[in-house]
Amino acid sequence: MRGRQLRRAEICLLVTVAAVPVAACGSERETVERPTVPRGMDRQADSDADRLAAEKAALDAYAGYLAASRAASGRSDPHAPELSRFLADPLLTRVQMSILQAKEHGAMRTGTLKSDPTVTSVSLDSKPATVEIQDCLDATGYRLVYAKDRRVVPGSGGGRHLATATATRYPDGRWLISSGAAHQDQPC
Structure with missing residues (x-):
């Protein structure tokens, strides 16, 4: 029993001796958690990370918007639920109206739309936070066709043109595309 008590005392002494040099060199927090960073640099790293996260979320929302609008246009479904997952008004209503008008005229969209957004x-300081996106849309393979026979609707040929969009962060934290414009007079 006495040997066991001596062994515990030796272990406690060893732990105490080992811990003293660490405490003497600096605070335990500085040594264990992270190295000292010059004042202001940690805020810069946080703002860079916030900016990158916002860019990624906005580009994800934009890609979702394009995919959802292609799918809804292909089905002639202006009330497709995926539209509201990526779009907000006023753009949501404009996209829904465009799909509805094509449907009323017996037309639908088909093909692929290529995108290269930046x-x-x-x-991030504005209320609400926004991200502006510019894209070169290639609509050469994306056509408006008559639903009955898949003939191309005259005057609806696509090309490569500039498009812009605004992603907005809403109070629930989601980034949605709230406005957008196709600049068909500006080729890219």
Whole structure:
């Protein structure tokens, strides 16, 4: 029994001796958690991370918007639930009306729409936060056709043109595409 008590005392002494040099060199928090960073640098790293996260979320919402609108246009379904997952008004209503008008005229969209978006600006300090996106849309393989016989609707040929969009962060944290414009007079 006495040997066991001596062994415990030796272990406690060893732990105490081992811990003293660490405490003497700096605070335990600085040594264990993270190295000292110059004042302001940690805020810069946080803002860079926030900016990158906003860019990624906005581009994901934009890609979702394009995919959802292609799918809804292909089914002639202006009330497709996936539209509201990626779009907000006023753009949501414009897209729904466009799909509805095509449906009323017996037309639908078919084919592929190629996209190459880039973020042009990020404004996290504005209320609400926004991200501006610019894209070169290639609609050469994306056509408006008559639903009955798949003939191309005259005057609806696509090309490559500039498009812009705004992603907005809503109070629930979601990034949605709230506005957009196709600049068909500006080829890219």
